Structure formats: structure tokens, C-alpha cells
Amino acid sequence: MFDCSEKLRALREKSGMTQLQVANRIGVSKTMISAYETSGKAPSVEMLIRLSRLFGVSIDYLVCIDAPKSLDVSHLDDETVALLAALVKKLSQPPSD
Numbered sequence: 001m002f003d004c005s006e007k008l009r010a011l012r013e014k015s016g017m018t019q020l021q022v023a024n025r026i027g028v029s030k031t032m033i034s035a036y037e038t039s040g041k042a043p044s045v046e047m048l049i050r051l052s053r054l055f056g057v058s059i060d061y062l063v064c065i066d067a068p069k070s071l072d073v074s075h076l077d078d079e080t081v082a083l084l085a086a087l088v089k090k091l092s093q094p095p096s097d
Contacts, residue, residue: 004048004062009037011055026050 012022012033019033026047035041043051052059058070073081 004043004064005037005039007062007064008033008043008051011051011057012037015055022051022054025054 012019017025019037020030023030023033027050028047032041036043036047048059048062052062071084073084076084
């Protein structure tokens with residue numbers, strides 16, 4: 001079983017939403033959000049999908065699976081994406097002596 005309670009609370013607080021607002025957005029009760037945040041109950045797969053969409057994170061992130069970080073570049077042109085890829089590659093290389 002996984003525990004995503006801390007991440008859910010942090011994401012909710014970062015977004016400035018109350019438990020009731022999150023509950024209304026994903027279609028559950030405020031009590032259920034409270035249970036998710038206090039490890040009283042684990043969200044179902046369907047709820048994990050709704051929560052991940054609401055907060056703009058992956059389900060892997062919610063369930064504490066280390067996944068590579070991603071960046072949404074869908075709004076960028078191909079040249080800019082290529083420049084970003086080159087920059088990431090350069091920064092990922094060990095420093096040369």
C-alpha cells in the first residue's frame with residue numbers, strides 16, 4: 001500500500017485550495033479528502049487520476065514513485081525545444097577538468 005497523504009496536502013496547500021474545494025473538483029466529500037490527507041484511506045485509481053489532473057502531476061509522483069521530471073514544451077516551437085534539450089544534455093554532463 002502506498003501513502004500519498006503528505007504530497008496531497010502539500011499540493012492542495014500550494015494550490016491555495018481548501019479540502020472542500022478539492023473535494024468539489026474531483027467529486028468526493030470533504031471528509032474523504034481529509035481521510036486521504038491523514039492516511040486514513042488511500043485514493044482509488046480513479047481518484048488518483050482525478051487528483052493528478054487537478055494538480056498537474058503524475059500518478060507516479062502522488063504515490064511516491066521516483067519518475068523522471070518532465071517539462072511541458074507543447075507550446076514551444078521545434079527550435080526552442082531543441083535548444084532546451086541541448087541545454088539539459090550539457091548540464092547533465094559531468095564537469096570536464
